[in-house]
Amino acid sequence: xxxxxxxxxxxxxxxxxxxxxxxxxxxxxxxxxxxxxxxxxxxxxxxxxxxxxxxxxxxxxxxxxxxxxxxxxxxxxxxxxxxxxxxxxxxxxxxxxxxxxxxxxxxxxxxxxxxxxxxxxxxxxxxxxxxxxxxxxxxxxxxxxxxxxxxxxxxxxxxxxxxxxxxxxxxxxxxxxxxxxxxxxxxxxxxxxxxxxxxxxxxxxxxxxxxxxxxxxxxxxxxxxxxxxxxxxxxxxxxxxxxxxxxxxxxxxxxxxxxxxxxxxxxxxxxxxxxxxxxxxxxxxxxxxxxxxxxxxxxxxxxxxxxxxxxxxxxxxxxxxxxxxxxxxxxxxxxxxxxxxxxxxxxxxxxxxxxxxxxxxxxxxxxxxxxxxxxxxxxxxxxxxxxxxxxxxxxxxx
Amino acid sequence: xxxxxxxxxxxxxxxxxxxxxxxxxxxxxxxxxxxxxxxxxxxxxxxxxxxxxxxxxxxxxxxxxxxxxxxxxxxxxxxxxxxxxxxxxxxxxxxxxxxxxxxxxxxxxxxxxxxxxxxxxxxxxxxxxxxxxxxxxxxxxxxxxxxxxxxxxxxxxxxxxxxxxxxxxxxxxxxxxxxxxxxxxxxxxxxxxxxxxxxxxxxxxxxxxxxxxxxxxxxxxxxxxxxxxxxxxxxxxxxxxxxxxxxxxxxxxxxxxxxxxxxxxxxxxxxxxxxxxxxxxxxxxxx
Ligand code: SF4
Numbered sequence: 001x002x003x004x005x006x007x008x009x010x011x012x013x014x015x016x017x018x019x020x021x022x023x024x025x026x027x028x029x030x031x032x033x034x035x036x037x038x039x040x041x042x043x044x045x046x047x048x049x050x051x052x053x054x055x056x057x058x059x060x061x062x063x064x065x066x067x068x069x070x071x072x073x074x075x076x077x078x079x080x081x082x083x084x085x086x087x088x089x090x091x092x093x094x095x096x097x098x099x100x101x102x103x104x105x106x107x108x109x110x111x112x113x114x115x116x117x118x119x120x121x122x123x124x125x126x127x128x129x130x131x132x133x134x135x136x137x138x139x140x141x142x143x144x145x146x147x148x149x150x151x152x153x154x155x156x157x158x159x160x161x162x163x164x165x166x167x168x169x170x171x172x173x174x175x176x177x178x179x180x181x182x183x184x185x186x187x188x189x190x191x192x193x194x195x196x197x198x199x200x201x202x203x204x205x206x207x208x209x210x211x212x213x214x215x216x217x218x219x220x221x222x223x224x225x226x227x228x229x230x231x232x233x234x235x236x237x238x239x240x241x242x243x244x245x246x247x248x249x250x251x252x253x254x255x256x257x258x259x260x261x262x263x264x265x266x267x268x269x270x271x272x273x274x275x276x277x278x279x280x281x282x283x284x285x286x287x288x289x290x291x292x293x294x295x296x297x298x299x300x301x302x303x304x305x306x307x308x309x310x311x312x313x314x315x316x317x318x319x320x321x322x323x324x325x326x327x328x329x330x331x332x333x334x335x336x337x338x339x340x341x342x343x344x345x346x347x348x349x350x351x352x353x354x355x356x357x358x359x360x361x362x363x364x365x366x367x368x369x370x371x372x373x374x375x376x377x378x379x380x381x382x383x384x385x386x387x388x389x390x391x392x393x394x395x396x397x398x
Numbered sequence: 399x400x401x402x403x404x405x406x407x408x409x410x411x412x413x414x415x416x417x418x419x420x421x422x423x424x425x426x427x428x429x430x431x432x433x434x435x436x437x438x439x440x441x442x443x444x445x446x447x448x449x450x451x452x453x454x455x456x457x458x459x460x461x462x463x464x465x466x467x468x469x470x471x472x473x474x475x476x477x478x479x480x481x482x483x484x485x486x487x488x489x490x491x492x493x494x495x496x497x498x499x500x501x502x503x504x505x506x507x508x509x510x511x512x513x514x515x516x517x518x519x520x521x522x523x524x525x526x527x528x529x530x531x532x533x534x535x536x537x538x539x540x541x542x543x544x545x546x547x548x549x550x551x552x553x554x555x556x557x558x559x560x561x562x563x564x565x566x567x568x569x570x571x572x573x574x575x576x577x578x579x580x581x582x583x584x585x586x587x588x589x590x591x592x593x594x595x596x597x598x599x600x601x602x603x604x605x606x607x608x609x610x611x612x613x614x615x616x617x618x619x620x621x622x623x624x625x626x627x628x629x630x631x632x633x634x635x636x637x638x639x640x641x642x643x644x645x646x647x648x649x650x651x652x653x654x655x656x657x658x659x660x661x662x663x664x665x666x667x668x669x670x671x672x673x674x675x676x677x678x679x680x681x682x683x684x685x
Pocket of ligand 1: 123376
């Protein structure tokens with residue numbers, strides 16, 4: 001419990017174990033979308049792999065730039081999700097960043113594919129590719145989308161589909177679904193997500209001990225290890241470390257004078273240079289839509305299916321614009337933020353919130369912002385020079 | 399007595415100015431942007447030998463009595479520069495300096511700058527930059543778009559304004575994309591259209607691309623940058639599209655950024671000379 005927070009180690013062990021599971025005939029692997037029903041899969045005895053995490057790794061290592069064109073040439077448009085094209089291209093090319101990082105030859109072969117369209121429909125196309133390619137069963141949770149409020153009717157629709165998933169896992173594993181294991185898994189997820197929320201809240205301190213760029217690394221376990229003790233224990237340690245930093249006055253950005261909110265996806269291949277740019281300008285990015293998206297406060301082990309349905313419906317990306325406007329304005333106030341950066345990702349309109357006049361409406365509420373054009377993985381859509389000019393010019397106005 | 403230098407490293411031209419400590423422009427020089435950039439900037443600072451070179455030690459550092467501030471896309475690549483700022487702020491400072499008398503601090507205005515690779519609209523409110531917008535990544539709405547199509551049409555850039563004045567029909571170029579627009583041009587030419595009408599359409603499309611980036615609400619508009627200086631039809635068309643506004647062309651429109659950079663250095667020196675009323679937060683933390 002008190003081990004040093006070592007996210008790299010946690011992620012390494014997770015991936016090495018998955019690799020073993022994939023080669024062990026007795027263990028089963030499921031692939032799941034990042035805000036999909038991972039806790040059900042764990043309770044059903046699956047090890048869970050998240051292709052989006054693989055996409056982010058492809059982006060961060062810039063291997064995407066070799067793999068996206070392969071998917072493009074095969075008929076996956078350059079305009080669709082570049083996680084999808086990075087990952088599918090890597091599959092087609094037979095490469096993975098896991099080899100260089102961990103000595104893992106290939107992504108862990110799945111026994112089941114499960115997606116949730118609460119984030120977008122690209123995940124459906126993405127998982128369908130693998131269902132065809134690997135002839136593996138696929139299950140989609142088709143969520144009601146872009147909700148102003150999440151109602152009981154919306155939840156009912158998802159609960160019914162989650163029950164369908166449970167039935168499918170029973171059929172595939174030949175075992176009765178373990179309700180108790182599910183409660184346990186959701187309880188662990190709840191503990192981890194509450195801790196993750198506290199980790200992110202440390203950035204309210206001035207100076208902040210945490211920046212968005214650190215948080216994109218620290219978020220690994222809450223994405224891929226929900227429902228496990230490992231994730232919970234990691235965040236206990238991470239939180240303690242950050243609190244110690246606050247007590248010591250240690251800043252993520254030395255000499256912090258400005259504080260920003262980052263909306264939209266990270267530019268994975270440019271985390272370092274963007275982080276450096278902000279550091280040079282004594283600016284800390286202290287909150288983000290992206291990292292906050294793994295806060296699932298509604299989880300409750302007493303009513304696991306319904307609260308799981310609720311939490312996965314309530315995510316930011318699945319809400320209407322009025323909600324998003326309120327959410328960003330509130331966060332800006334709570335974290336003492338000077339301005340918002342909207343990353344307009346060319347290949348992910350789902351996670352680009354500047355396109356329907358939100359910046360102007362926030363401005364009317366006194367929230368200043370700037371839009372940077374770019375992408376999560378496709379650096380063909382990103383100009384370092386233009387991004388630097390836009391960001392620095394924005395900082396000059398604050 | 400210090401000489402304040404501003405270097406504007408644009409994508410097409412390097413512009414250099416030197417100002418005295420009253421902010422008067424003493425010297426200006428421009429040349430094409432070539433690479434390695436730093437060598438050509440050193441060359442631009444040396445000028446034609448008609449003014450003192452601020453660099454010494456083979457261009458490695460700035461001599462005593464000089465202060466060099468960089469702006470433009472290349473601003474981060476000049477290791478001898480003593481300060482830098484973005485072209486957004488530099489253009490604003492340059493415009494404010496040149497047109498201060500016409501645009502008193504209470505007066506809100508917009509600056510439209512069309513450069514080689516980008517175009518921008520800067521909104522100035524209560525005497526400072528309030529908002530700005532830069533075109534998206536493609537060349538449409540920039541000088542590069544005009545250059546590319548002039549090249550396709552095999553027409554000297556300088557003769558475009560004169561040809562435009564002889565247009566007698568309205569055509570429309572729809573595309574955002576320079577390549578698609580070039581295809582549209584070829585198609586229209588094959589259909590037998592007069593080149594004068596095409597040039598008119600080309601200018602109109604540039605104006606449209608700029609105006610669809612933002613709503614210009616300020617009562618006055620200042621034109622800055624080389625493209626708007628050389629292509630009068632663009633200024634005329636902005637006038638038609640934004641009726642009721644007052645238009646001004648910055649007197650040294652091509653040097654606005656460089657002048658702004660020089661003045662930024664001067665402002666910084668003045669601030670440092672004045673005793674601080676309250677220490678700034680950054681000074682508090684970094685004594
Ligand atoms: S939300 Fe965007 S980045 Fe994520 S899978 Fe969907 S399209 Fe891709």
